[in-house]
Amino acid sequence: MTRHGLSLGGPLQGVLAEYVCLHENFAVKAPTLLTDEEASTLPVAALTAWFALIETGHLKEGQTxxxxxxxxxxxxxxQFAQAFGARVIVT
Structure with a gap:
């Protein structure tokens, strides 16, 4: 996984299996205020934005x-950009 940015899926095999065995560091507890359906969207939308801005983009305060x-x-x-002190333009 370290070769692929600690990301599940993509070029890694077996992630579409019904059951997978992961180290506890790769699992997170879903917020209790969300339904299972709502929580299932977090890895799609939230982690895509996080990976693009923070992991890959190394976003810093003051950037746009x-x-x-x-x-x-x-x-x-x-939300992530604002939390990191960036200026955000929405089109």
């Missing part, structure tokens, strides 16, 4: 982030 539209990924990108 452009997000396109109002999709889940864009809204999470907006």
């Amino acid at each position: 982030v452009l997000v396109q539209g109002t999709s889940g990924v864009a809204l999470f990108g907006l």
Whole structure:
């Protein structure tokens, strides 16, 4: 996994299995205020934005982030960028 940015899926095999065995560091507890359906969207939208801005983009305070539209990924990108002190432009 370290070769692929500690990311599940993508080029790694076996992630679409019904059951997988993961180290506890790779699992997170879903917030209790979300339904299972709502929580299932977090890895899609939130982690996509996080990986793009923080893990890959190394976002720093004072930088400018452009997000396109109002999709889940864009809204999470907006929130993460603001939390890191970036200026956000939404188109």
